[in-house]
Amino acid sequence: MTLTGGVQTLKSVGQARLALLNKLGIYTIEDLLEYFPRDYLDRSYISQISELVDGQMATIRVVMAKEPQVLLKNRKTITKIVFTDGTGRIEAAWFNQPYMRNNFKRNTEYLISGRVAERFGMLAIESPETGDLSAGRIVPVYSLTAGISQKILRGLISQAMESTVGQIVDFMPDDIKNAHNLCNREFAIKNIHFPESGEAYFDARRRLVFEELFLMQAALMSAKGHLKSAKGRVFADLDTSEMLAALPYSLTDDQQRVVEEICVDLKSGYATNRLIQGDVGSGKTAVAMIMCFLAVKNGAQAALMAPTETLAAQHYQSFSEIFGKFGMKVELLAGSINATEKMVIKRRLQSGDIDIIIGTHALIQQNVEFADLGLVITDEQHRFGVRQRGKLNEKGENPHVLVMTATPIPRSLAMVLYGDMDISTINQLPPGRQTIDTFCVTSAYHERIFKFMRNEVAVGHQAYIICPLIDESKSEGFKDVNSVLVFADKLQNGPFADIPLQVLHGRMKSEEKNHIMQSFSAGEIKILVSTTVIEVGINVPNATVILIENAEQFGLSQLHQLRGRVGRSDKKSYCILVTDTSNNLTKKRMTAMTGTNDGFELSELDLELRGPGEFFGTMQHGVPKMRLANLYKDMKLLPETRAAIEMLRPEYQPLRIKIAQMLKNFQQISL
Numbered sequence: 001m002t003l004t005g006g007v008q009t010l011k012s013v014g015q016a017r018l019a020l021l022n023k024l025g026i027y028t029i030e031d032l033l034e035y036f037p038r039d040y041l042d043r044s045y046i047s048q049i050s051e052l053v054d055g056q057m058a059t060i061r062v063v064m065a066k067e068p069q070v071l072l073k074n075r076k077t078i079t080k081i082v083f084t085d086g087t088g089r090i091e092a093a094w095f096n097q098p099y100m101r102n103n104f105k106r107n108t109e110y111l112i113s114g115r116v117a118e119r120f121g122m123l124a125i126e127s128p129e130t131g132d133l134s135a136g137r138i139v140p141v142y143s144l145t146a147g148i149s150q151k152i153l154r155g156l157i158s159q160a161m162e163s164t165v166g167q168i169v170d171f172m173p174d175d176i177k178n179a180h181n182l183c184n185r186e187f188a189i190k191n192i193h194f195p196e197s198g199e200a201y202f203d204a205r206r207r208l209v210f211e212e213l214f215l216m217q218a219a220l221m222s223a224k225g226h227l228k229s230a231k232g233r234v235f236a237d238l239d240t241s242e243m244l245a246a247l248p249y250s251l252t253d254d255q256q257r258v259v260e261e262i263c264v265d266l267k268s269g270y271a272t273n274r275l276i277q278g279d280v281g282s283g284k285t286a287v288a289m290i291m292c293f294l295a296v297k298n299g300a301q302a303a304l305m306a307p308t309e310t311l312a313a314q315h316y317q318s319f320s321e322i323f324g325k326f327g328m329k330v331e332l333l334a335g336s337i338n339a340t341e342k343m344v345i346k347r348r349l350q351s352g353d354i355d356i357i358i359g360t361h362a363l364i365q366q367n368v369e370f371a372d373l374g375l376v377i378t379d380e381q382h383r384f385g386v387r388q389r390g391k392l393n394e395k396g397e398n399p400h401v402l403v404m405t406a407t408p409i410p411r412s413l414a415m416v417l418y419g420d421m422d423i424s425t426i427n428q429l430p431p432g433r434q435t436i437d438t439f440c441v442t443s444a445y446h447e448r449i450f451k452f453m454r455n456e457v458a459v460g461h462q463a464y465i466i467c468p469l470i471d472e473s474k475s476e477g478f479k480d481v482n483s484v485l486v487f488a489d490k491l492q493n494g495p496f497a498d499i500p501l502q503v504l505h506g507r508m509k510s511e512e513k514n515h516i517m518q519s520f521s522a523g524e525i526k527i528l529v530s531t532t533v534i535e536v537g538i539n540v541p542n543a544t545v546i547l548i549e550n551a552e553q554f555g556l557s558q559l560h561q562l563r564g565r566v567g568r569s570d571k572k573s574y575c576i577l578v579t580d581t582s583n584n585l586t587k588k589r590m591t592a593m594t595g596t597n598d599g600f601e602l603s604e605l606d607l608e609l610r611g612p613g614e615f616f617g618t619m620q621h622g623v624p625k626m627r628l629a630n631l632y633k634d635m636k637l638l639p640e641t642r643a644a645i646e647m648l649r650p651e652y653q654p655l656r657i658k659i660a661q662m663l664k665n666f667q668q669i670s671l
Contacts, residue, residue, distance in 0.1 A: 001163040003030040010159050012152075020147045021156075029160050033168070033189055035153075036208070036628050037140035040195075043113045044137050049088035054118040058125075059135050061111055065089055068101035083112070090116070090123040103130070111135035133158055138195045157193050171654035172211060176644050182207045192628075206637070209629045214641040216626075218648065219662040232271030232398045233374060235298040238263045243293040246325050247286060254428040255283050259290055261424050265400065266294065272400035277409055278426030279599040280564025281433055284404045285315065287426070288377050289322055291402060296328050296355045300374020300399075304358045305392055307380050309334045309510045310517045314539060315379070316358045323356060333359035333368070336510045364391040372396070378403045406564065407557055408599035410607045412635035415642065427600075435597055436567040440551065440577040440590040449547060449576055450495040456545050457499055457526045463545040464565055465491070465529045468553040470505045482549040488529040496527055504530040532558065534565055541569035551577035551593075552586045556606035559589075560599050585609065608632045 001009055007026055008018045026032050043059040052058055062083035071078045079094045079101050092112060094100045104110060113135040114128030129135060133154040142153050170177075170185040177184075187200075188207040195201035240259065244251065251259070258276060265272035278284045292302040304319075306312040316332040323330050331354045333345050342362075348354045352371030357363065373396030393401055403421075414423060441449070453463050469483040488503045502525045504516050513533070519525045521540050528534070532554075546566045551559060559577070567573035577590060592605050631638075648655070 003164055003167050005029050007032055010156055020145055023145050032160050036192055038143050039141040041139045043135050043139050049085050049090050052116045052123055056116045058116055059113040060085055061109055063109055064104050064106055070098050070101055090125055092125050092128050094127055140193050171658045173652050176647055180640050182210055209634050210637055212629045214644055215659055215662045218645050218659045234269055235266040235294055237297050240290055243290050246322055252428040254426045255287055258287055258424040258426055271398040274402055274422045276404045276424050279408055280406045281429055281568055282426040283430055292356050295375035300372050301370050302356045302375040303363055304377040305363050309360055309514055312358055312360050328355045330356045333357055333362045335362055370395050373399050375400045408603040410604045412631045412638055415638045434567055434572055436563055436573045436575050438575040438594045440594050442580050443578055453545055461544040462542050463527050466548045466562055468550050484529055484531055499526050501527040504528055506533045538565055539568055544571050544573045547576045549578050551579045552581040556589055556602045559593055560602050
């Protein structure tokens with residue numbers, strides 16, 4: 001039996017069981033061995049029957065005291081066996097498992113584990129687990145699918161281990177293992193499933209978490225082409241005074257510091273590779289403008305890629321106003337532009353007639369060429385895949401690269417996703433921005449909320465209403481969740497019948513979405529009912545209220561992003577969260593939202609509560625799902641794994657092969 005062999009080579013795995021294992025993502029023996037437990041039960045303490053009490057979970061060592069009985073009751077079989085350990089007797093019962101009577105012999109000791117119950121003065125234990133893998137030790141608990149029990153999975157994993165002794169290759173070099181006190185991989189696999197002791201379990205978990213974080217970071221760095229620093233062009237003229245004078249506002253201290261940090265990169269001789277993260281409204285776009293100004297002053301072209309046409313158009317408008325003062329040519333390239341105009345723009349871009357190009361995914365099309373691309377900026381970077389960002393970077397010769405995000409990223413997550421990058425953070429908000437008052441209420445408050453929103457509209461302000469779904473036909477599994485189309489219809493024919501109201505969602509065509517956003521920005525639409533399509537970058541300073549329906553459906557970071565659509569001027573602004581869910585997790589999250597406007601604080605809590613896989617709202621936007629590592633609990637290992645990557649040598653072929661295998665798994669993830 002080999003690690004690459006199919007699990008059907010194991011005893012008791014026929015076609016039906018094979019299909020169930022495949023459903024769990026288990027196809028090979030190696031898949032089975034790397035299907036790690038989700039939890040453990042400590043059944044290592046052996047109790048005596050005489051000390052057992054009602055309701056206790058216990059493990060006992062016993063022998064049969066009576067021959068098994070199989071009874072029939074209400075068309076169900078009940079197998080009963082009385083056991084003893086010399087200190088007392090207990091009756092075990094199994095339902096619809098008549099074969100259990102053949103699993104026990106006289107004068108043979110057995111370990112059984114289960115919950116104790118006292119009935120009519122007699123101790124009983126229902127459906128106890130038996131066997132060396134399920135009792136008398138620390139017992140693994142796995143995620144299952146119907147038809148596969150814990151006992152079956154434990155047995156298959158044990159069988160696979162016994163059949164592949166000596167085959168598990170330790171791809172981690174000895175110098176890395178010694179430097180970071182890592183145990184052998186075969187020992188780790190064995191003890192993550194069936195720990196010999198508590199110490200063995202912790203050693204095993206440390207090794208496997210370390211390698212998971214190590215491989216992920218090394219693969220991501222390889223995917224982004226930054227395992228080694230690339231030489232880059234030097235920007236000699238870093239005078240920003242003209243640009244600063246042209247801006248309609250002064251930079252905050254944080255913005256100025258970030259500009260200075262990037263300028264150090266630009267004159268270093270190495271290609272800049274920097275993440276700029278700042279809370280909503282912190283002024284990242286101003287920093288991007290200054291960098292584009294420097295790129296053009298130094299004879300290079302600059303490109304800014306945004307995830308949506310609405311955001312790209314917004315950037316184009318603000319950039320055109322500023323750069324027109326310097327005679328610098330700014331252009332927009334997006335999917336909705338007609339073919340003839342696109343062709344003209346591409347020719348001008350290739351000839352060098354355009355200094356700054358702003359666009360969407362249209363920028364990474366194969367036929368888009370630059371005369372001399374020196375600076376690439378990606379806005380809301382987590383909306384783009386690794387390959388998408390890479391394609392834009394490749395259109396220049398080692399251009400300086402900046403990526404921006406308004407999603408505050410927890411330090412541990414940033415170390416994994418952007419360990420190859422320098423990170424600049426803008427914490428300050430520009431002067432005049434007001435704190436957004438946030439409230440959480442139930443749907444019983446709708447009438448009062450709508451009255452409040454009418455009052456805001458009456459004094460000339462605007463409002464957003466956010467729903468999790470577009471329409472009810474897509475709401476399977478989402479009982480009592482409001483949809484944009486149905487909720488907007490109720491509002492248009494009810495409390496807001498006399499107020500200009502419009503809907504916006506992702507299934508609309510780009511031209512229609514842009515027209516609606518332009519009308520909202522112009523104040524023609526007073527209330528916008530939308531999905532999270534407005535989450536990123538939308539800037540309407542006159543909007544002062546955002547109502548978020550079914551707030552429990554969103555992560556904290558996403559709620560914070562949505563809240564950032566208001567409070568973008570000196571007008572007092574409000575965020576109202578509506579949820580009828582009262583479980584403890586929802587309460588904790590809503591309390592956090594109403595208690596702080598600090599996006600970084602919320603991001604740390606979001607990571608703790610929801611995990612890295614859900615951080616950006618869906619499993620597709622964030623890190624790949626981890627099998628064992630937990631970025632919240634295992635953060636202390638991240639600096640060690642980063643140090644280990646520095647020890648990576650060309651001759652470490654087994655390790656490099658493993659990195660390449662992981663790289664294939666997430667070439668397309670969004671980061």
